[in-house]
Amino acid sequence: MITDTDQNIEKKEMVINMGPQHPSTHGVLRLELVLNGEVITNVKPFIGYLHRCFEKYAEEVKDYSKVIPYTDRMDYVSAMNQEHGYVLGMERMLEIEVPERVEYIRVIVAELQRIASHLLGIGAFGLDLGAFTPFLYCFTEREKILDIFEKTSGARLLYNYMAVGGLMRDVHKDFKTETADFVKTFRPKIKELNDLLSYNQIFIDRTAKIGVLPEKVALNYAASGPVLRGSGVKWDLRKDDPYSIYDRFDFDIPVGSGEVGTLGDCWDRYIVRVREMEQSLRIIEQALDGMPDEGDVMEAIPKRIRPNEGELYVRTETPRGELGYYIVSDKSANPFRVKARAPSFVHLSMLPAISNGALIADMVAIVGSIDIVLGEVDR
Amino acid sequence: MKSTEEILEILVQQFGEEHFTLGGGDIGEQWITISSALLADAAKFLRDDERTQLDFLMCLSGVHYPKEEELGVTYHTHSTVLRHKLTFKVRVPESKPNIPSLESVWKTADWHEREAYDMFGMTFDNHPNHTRILCPEDWEGHPLRKDYVQQDFYQGITTRE
Amino acid sequence: MNTIVNITSLPSILLHAAIPLTIILVxxxxxxxxxxKIAGFIxxxxxxxxxxxFHGWAQSIADLLKLxxxxxxxxxxxxxxxxxxxxxxxxxxxxxxxxxxxxxxSYIGSNINIGVFYLLAVTSILTLSIIMAGWASNNKWSLLGGMRSAAQMVSYEVPTIATVLTVIVVSGSLNLMTVTEMQSGNDILGFIPNWFIFQNPFLIVAFIIFFISILAESHRVPFDLPESESELVAGYQTEYSGMRWAMFMLAEYADMLLLSLLGAVLFFGGWNSPFGEFLSGPFWSFFWFMLKGLLLVFVMMWIRWTLPRYRVDQLMHICWSILIPLSFINLVLVALWELIF
Known part of the structure; x- marks a missing residue:
C-alpha cells in the first residue's frame, strides 16, 4: 500500500477474484488477481473446489478394478485416456499379455478421445477470446465421436470401457466403418477451423506473444503434452516412452515454432493441438488397417486382481500431457496407494510464472491455452 | 540410459554409502531411499550432474506407512536428455516429519509438496508457501493418512450424509 | 418537400413521441x-x-414476459x-x-437544423449511464466494464464525428432531413442513385471508418469490451436482472438501430428509394429506410458471430493510431475533392 501524502489519497492495488464462478475459468477455479488498472501484477490460483478424494477412494474401494470408474471422473473430457493409463499400469503389475485386438481398439478409442478433447479445448479457447462460432463447429464434430463411443461403450462421457486385461465389451459391428467415415469427413474440417480461427488476424493478435513459456521454465515446471511441445520441445510419450502399441504407428510430433509470435506463446500451444488432431487421424487410419477382425476382448481379464508387493509409476500421454499413476501394492485386494499425477495440476501451478504483466483479457487467453480440466486438477 | 543401480553408484561415489539404500518389491520398479538430511543436496546433484541430468520431476507422492509409523515421499524423475528414469524415496518418522523442500530444484515440486502436506501432514522445510491446497485451510486432519478419521462437522455443516 | 407535420399541441407531441417508441419496441x-436465428444459421x-x-417467432415475447x-x-x-x-x-x-x-x-420527430449535432450530443449520455451502472453496482467487474466503456466510447466518438463531418462537408447541412433530400434522384451515369457513398470515392473510406466506429460505439464484437462475457462476466450489467437488465438490452439494440439508421441517412440516401421515383412515397420511403438500417444491423450481427474480440489496448491502438489519423486525412481529401469537382 502506497500512501500519497500530498493529497491524502489512499492508493491501493485492486484485488479481484476471478472465479470460482466465472465464465472462463473452465470449471471452479479461483484466481486472485492483483491489478494495477487492468495489468496483472500478481496472480494466485486457488484450487480444491472439485476435490472428490479420488486417491482415498482408490485405497478403500477393496478392488483394483473398481478404481477405473473413478479415473473417468478425473479428466472428464478425456475419460478413455485416463482409463488407458490405469489399466496399463495394472497390466504391467500383473504381467498380463493383452490380446492384439484389444490393443488396437484401445489405441483407436484413445486417439478418438484425444481429438474430442482437443476439439473441446480449442473451441473453449476460442470462446474465451469471444469467438462463439468455432466453439459450436468443434462441438458438432465432437458429437460424432461421442456417438461412436456411445454405441461402443453405452456412455457418452464417462465410459468405464477399459478393463484390466481387456475391454468391458467388444466394439459394435459398424465401429470400423463409422470410424473410417469420421476420419474422412473430419480432415477437411481441420482446414476449415484453421481458416476460421487459427489464422484469423484478431485471434493471432490476441494470442501471439502472450503467456510466453520458455523451454527451460517448462521443463523445470515439468510441463508436458501440448504445453511443453508448444515451447518447442519435441517430447511425446507415445514416441519417447512408447506404451501399448504406439511404436507400430508412423506419426509426427508437432511442436511450436513461434510462427506468428514468440516461441511458447498461447498461439503455439493452440496450434500444436490443432496439428495433433491430424496426427491422431493418421494413427487411427493405421490402427483401423491393422486391427484384427476376430478375437475375444475379454479373454485376458483376470478373475481376481491381487498383485504382489511392489510399486510402479506408469505414464501415458493424454490430451493434456503426461498422466502418471503411482500405484503401490501391498498384496491385499485394494491398492495401498494410488497417486494420479495430473498434467493440468502441474500446468496450473506455473500460471503465476507466465502471466505477470498480462492484462485481464490475456489471463483468460493463458488459462484457455493451457487447457485445464478442473476435475483433474482437484481429483 | 542408466539403470537405478548405476545411478546409485554415482550417488555413493559422491556422498558416501551410508545415506542410500536400494529398494524394490517383488514386482515393479526399483528405488533408492535417501536419508532426509541429504535429500536437498542429492536432488540438486542428480539434476545438475552430467551423468544423471534428471531435469524433469514427473511426480511427487506422499505415502503413509502405518506399520512403521513413518511418512514418506516418493519422487519420480526422468531425464529428457539421457532418457533414463529414477525413483527415489525419503522416509521420516511421524513424530518429526520434516523433509527438505525441493521447490528450488524443481519448481513443479511447489504444488506437489503442498498437496502432500495437505494429504499427509509432513512438513517441507524452506517451502515458500507451505499451505493446504486441496482442502480448506481450517480442515482438520490429513485425509490420506491410513488412520484418518473424518471430522463430523465443518463450520457447522455435517460432513456425513 | 414540405410535408413535415407541425407539432404544437400536447396530444400531438405524445403521438409523435410514440411513433419512434413503437418502432424501437417492435x-x-x-x-x-x-x-x-442468424446466430443459429451461422x-x-x-x-x-x-x-x-413457426420458427419460434414468439421467443422474444416469451423472454420479455419472463424478464x-x-x-x-x-x-x-x-x-x-x-x-x-x-x-x-x-x-x-x-x-x-x-x-x-x-x-x-413525411415524418421526422423534430425537424431541427442541428440534427446531427443533437444526435451526437445525446448519444454521449450513453457513456455516462454505463459508467453510472458500473460504479453503482459496487462490483469490481462492473467497475472495470464501466471504465472500459468510458475509454472506448470517448475514443471512438472522435472518428465517428470526424466521418460524420466529412458528410457534412459534402452536404453543407446539419439537418438530417435536408441531408436525405439532397440524395434524391438517380443522376450518376443515369441510373445510380445520388447517395453520398456513390458521389465521392473518399466517402467510401469514410463509411468504412464510420462503420467500424459505430461497432465500437454500440459495443458489438469485435469491440464488445464493456460487457465482454468471458472476461468481465457481464461487465457493467453483471449485477442487473429482470426488467432493468432488459432495459439495457433494449437500449443496446436501440443504439444499434440508431447508429445504423444514421449510417443509412449519411451514406445511403436515407429514405430515398434506390429506383428513383419508383416505389417512393411516405410508406415506401419508410420501408427503404428501415431496410437500409436493418441491413447494416444484420452486418453487425454477422460480424458478431464470426470474429473474436479485441483486447482493450489493441482497441485503443486501432482508434488512436489508425482510425483517427485516417479519418482526418480523409476529411481533408473529401474537402479537396468537393473543391475541385
Whole structure:
C-alpha cells in the first residue's frame, strides 16, 4: 500500500477474484488477481473446489478394478485416456499379455478421445477470446465421436470401457466403418477451423506473444503434452516412452515454432493441438488397417486382481500431457496407494510464472491455452 | 540410459554409502531411499550432474506407512536428455516429519509438496508457501493418512450424509 | 418537400413521441429473435424453434414476459438511486436521439437544423449511464466494464464525428432531413442513385471508418469490451436482472438501430428509394429506410458471430493510431475533392 501524502489519497492495488464462478475459468477455479488498472501484477490460483478424494477412494474401494470408474471422473473430457493409463499400469503389475485386438481398439478409442478433447479445448479457447462460432463447429464434430463411443461403450462421457486385461465389451459391428467415415469427413474440417480461427488476424493478435513459456521454465515446471511441445520441445510419450502399441504407428510430433509470435506463446500451444488432431487421424487410419477382425476382448481379464508387493509409476500421454499413476501394492485386494499425477495440476501451478504483466483479457487467453480440466486438477 | 543401480553408484561415489539404500518389491520398479538430511543436496546433484541430468520431476507422492509409523515421499524423475528414469524415496518418522523442500530444484515440486502436506501432514522445510491446497485451510486432519478419521462437522455443516 | 407535420399541441407531441417508441419496441423484439436465428444459421444450428410455432417467432415475447416476472435484485451495497436510474437513462438517451431521424419522407420527430449535432450530443449520455451502472453496482467487474466503456466510447466518438463531418462537408447541412433530400434522384451515369457513398470515392473510406466506429460505439464484437462475457462476466450489467437488465438490452439494440439508421441517412440516401421515383412515397420511403438500417444491423450481427474480440489496448491502438489519423486525412481529401469537382 502506497500512501500519497500530498493529497491524502489512499492508493491501493485492486484485488479481484476471478472465479470460482466465472465464465472462463473452465470449471471452479479461483484466481486472485492483483491489478494495477487492468495489468496483472500478481496472480494466485486457488484450487480444491472439485476435490472428490479420488486417491482415498482408490485405497478403500477393496478392488483394483473398481478404481477405473473413478479415473473417468478425473479428466472428464478425456475419460478413455485416463482409463488407458490405469489399466496399463495394472497390466504391467500383473504381467498380463493383452490380446492384439484389444490393443488396437484401445489405441483407436484413445486417439478418438484425444481429438474430442482437443476439439473441446480449442473451441473453449476460442470462446474465451469471444469467438462463439468455432466453439459450436468443434462441438458438432465432437458429437460424432461421442456417438461412436456411445454405441461402443453405452456412455457418452464417462465410459468405464477399459478393463484390466481387456475391454468391458467388444466394439459394435459398424465401429470400423463409422470410424473410417469420421476420419474422412473430419480432415477437411481441420482446414476449415484453421481458416476460421487459427489464422484469423484478431485471434493471432490476441494470442501471439502472450503467456510466453520458455523451454527451460517448462521443463523445470515439468510441463508436458501440448504445453511443453508448444515451447518447442519435441517430447511425446507415445514416441519417447512408447506404451501399448504406439511404436507400430508412423506419426509426427508437432511442436511450436513461434510462427506468428514468440516461441511458447498461447498461439503455439493452440496450434500444436490443432496439428495433433491430424496426427491422431493418421494413427487411427493405421490402427483401423491393422486391427484384427476376430478375437475375444475379454479373454485376458483376470478373475481376481491381487498383485504382489511392489510399486510402479506408469505414464501415458493424454490430451493434456503426461498422466502418471503411482500405484503401490501391498498384496491385499485394494491398492495401498494410488497417486494420479495430473498434467493440468502441474500446468496450473506455473500460471503465476507466465502471466505477470498480462492484462485481464490475456489471463483468460493463458488459462484457455493451457487447457485445464478442473476435475483433474482437484481429483 | 542408466539403470537405478548405476545411478546409485554415482550417488555413493559422491556422498558416501551410508545415506542410500536400494529398494524394490517383488514386482515393479526399483528405488533408492535417501536419508532426509541429504535429500536437498542429492536432488540438486542428480539434476545438475552430467551423468544423471534428471531435469524433469514427473511426480511427487506422499505415502503413509502405518506399520512403521513413518511418512514418506516418493519422487519420480526422468531425464529428457539421457532418457533414463529414477525413483527415489525419503522416509521420516511421524513424530518429526520434516523433509527438505525441493521447490528450488524443481519448481513443479511447489504444488506437489503442498498437496502432500495437505494429504499427509509432513512438513517441507524452506517451502515458500507451505499451505493446504486441496482442502480448506481450517480442515482438520490429513485425509490420506491410513488412520484418518473424518471430522463430523465443518463450520457447522455435517460432513456425513 | 414540405410535408413535415407541425407539432404544437400536447396530444400531438405524445403521438409523435410514440411513433419512434413503437418502432424501437417492435424492432427490438424482431431483432432479438432475428439475432438468435442468424446466430443459429451461422453456427449450423436452428436457433429458437418452439415458442409460438413457426420458427419460434414468439421467443422474444416469451423472454420479455419472463424478464418482467423476475425478482428485482439490488445488491446490498449498491448505490441504490444510481443503480435503479442507470438503465432508464441509457434507454432514454438512445430513444431521445431518434427524434431527429427522418423515418420517412413525411415524418421526422423534430425537424431541427442541428440534427446531427443533437444526435451526437445525446448519444454521449450513453457513456455516462454505463459508467453510472458500473460504479453503482459496487462490483469490481462492473467497475472495470464501466471504465472500459468510458475509454472506448470517448475514443471512438472522435472518428465517428470526424466521418460524420466529412458528410457534412459534402452536404453543407446539419439537418438530417435536408441531408436525405439532397440524395434524391438517380443522376450518376443515369441510373445510380445520388447517395453520398456513390458521389465521392473518399466517402467510401469514410463509411468504412464510420462503420467500424459505430461497432465500437454500440459495443458489438469485435469491440464488445464493456460487457465482454468471458472476461468481465457481464461487465457493467453483471449485477442487473429482470426488467432493468432488459432495459439495457433494449437500449443496446436501440443504439444499434440508431447508429445504423444514421449510417443509412449519411451514406445511403436515407429514405430515398434506390429506383428513383419508383416505389417512393411516405410508406415506401419508410420501408427503404428501415431496410437500409436493418441491413447494416444484420452486418453487425454477422460480424458478431464470426470474429473474436479485441483486447482493450489493441482497441485503443486501432482508434488512436489508425482510425483517427485516417479519418482526418480523409476529411481533408473529401474537402479537396468537393473543391475541385
Amino acid at each position: 424492432y427490438a423484439l424482431v431483432a432479438i429473435w432475428g439475432e438468435r 453456427q449450423d444450428r436452428l436457433g429458437p424453434m418452439r415458442v409460438g410455432g 418482467i416476472q423476475k425478482e428485482d435484485i439490488i445488491p446490498t451495497d449498491a448505490s441504490r438511486f444510481l443503480f435503479k436510474f442507470a438503465p432508464f437513462m441509457m434507454f432514454a438517451a438512445s430513444y431521445a436521439a431518434f427524434a431527429v431521424i427522418p423515418f420517412s419522407s
